Amino acid sequence: MAIAGIDIGGTKIIVAVADEQMNIRGRARFDTKAERGPLPVVQDMKNALHRLLKETGVPVESLSSIGIGCGGPLNRRTGVVLTVPNLPGWNGLPLVDLFAEEFDCKTLLENDANAAALGEARLGAGRGFEDFAYFTVSTGIGGGIIAGGKVYHGTDDNAGEFGHQIILPDGPRCNCGNWGCLESLASGTAIARRTREKLAGGRFSKMLEMVGGDIAKADAQVAAEAARMGDSLALDIWEETGKYLGLGVANIINILNPKRVVIGGGVSKVGDLLFEPARRVAKARAMRDLARVADIVPAELGDDGGILGALCLALEPEG
Numbered sequence: 001m002a003i004a005g006i007d008i009g010g011t012k013i014i015v016a017v018a019d020e021q022m023n024i025r026g027r028a029r030f031d032t033k034a035e036r037g038p039l040p041v042v043q044d045m046k047n048a049l050h051r052l053l054k055e056t057g058v059p060v061e062s063l064s065s066i067g068i069g070c071g072g073p074l075n076r077r078t079g080v081v082l083t084v085p086n087l088p089g090w091n092g093l094p095l096v097d098l099f100a101e102e103f104d105c106k107t108l109l110e111n112d113a114n115a116a117a118l119g120e121a122r123l124g125a126g127r128g129f130e131d132f133a134y135f136t137v138s139t140g141i142g143g144g145i146i147a148g149g150k151v152y153h154g155t156d157d158n159a160g161e162f163g164h165q166i167i168l169p170d171g172p173r174c175n176c177g178n179w180g181c182l183e184s185l186a187s188g189t190a191i192a193r194r195t196r197e198k199l200a201g202g203r204f205s206k207m208l209e210m211v212g213g214d215i216a217k218a219d220a221q222v223a224a225e226a227a228r229m230g231d232s233l234a235l236d237i238w239e240e241t242g243k244y245l246g247l248g249v250a251n252i253i254n255i256l257n258p259k260r261v262v263i264g265g266g267v268s269k270v271g272d273l274l275f276e277p278a279r280r281v282a283k284a285r286a287m288r289d290l291a292r293v294a295d296i297v298p299a300e301l302g303d304d305g306g307i308l309g310a311l312c313l314a315l316e317p318e319g
């Protein structure tokens with residue numbers, strides 16, 4: 001028997017076929033081109049899966065289940081996607097039915113951050129931990145809660161929105177419409193904005209030279225490179241980012257009392273520049289007894305977190 005995973009992002013999609021021991025037999029990666037609307041994108045995914053099954057010699061009848069990770073919000077039980085900000089026109093799309101009918105097998109849908117948390121739980125930094133919290137810090141900030149070895153979903157499947165906890169009541173406007181959410185302060189997008197604001201403020205920085213004087217080109221990547229070269233403005237930016245993230249982690253430690261907090265996503269690859277202040281602030285600001293038992297570690301699955309999470313989802317029981 002074989003399983004399939006699909007990791008749907010606003011810019012790229014990964015489809016993979018694996019055996020039930022999670023050995024990936026084939027994978028395809030392509031641009032979403034979300035501006036075309038949902039149906040051509042769905043067709044691309046179906047075509048890719050058919051092609052992978054053929055290439056790996058798996059007859060369609062041997063495909064036992066498909067796991068799909070997709071940006072939320074979505075309704076897991078009906079398998080319908082709701083208003084995903086980076087997938088225009090997908091509201092109401094019955095994604096699970098579209099795949100279950102085409103491939104005639106069990107198909108499960110999960111919010112992408114929850115799928116990545118599940119991947120870490122089964123194969124990564126959360127292995128052996130019944131209770132842990134997962135943060136993903138990239139363009140935005142997402143989260144997933146593993147409780148008793150399972151994803152905790154909440155009433156409408158939307159639990160774990162760690163990026164939208166309010167850190168500064170009068171802070172910057174967030175994508176969700178609120179102000180001062182963690183995402184508006186510590187996501188890749190927010191780091192870029194804060195970097196540009198600080199450069200525009202006139203303080204000297206190597207970053208100005210690195211972007212050829214064009215402040216609009218400064219982003220989290222530039223801030224990371226400059227910080228590694230010892231640039232004091234860039235170091236301040238990461239210290240501040242780590243502080244915001246650490247406050248967010250402290251809140252989650254106080255609420256969930258996890259044994260472990262796993263932090264993944266593209267921005268987390270910067271490593272100690274982010275983790276050192278985040279750990280320091282989380283430990284200082286969470287309640288002492290809860291902080292003591294919670295270690296704060298990087299995710300282990302890296303760029304494969306999304307697709308491995310989708311494959312792990314395929315092996316979960318329905319419901």
Ligand SMILES: [Zn+2]
Nearest residue numbers: 164174176181
């Ligand atoms: Zn928000």
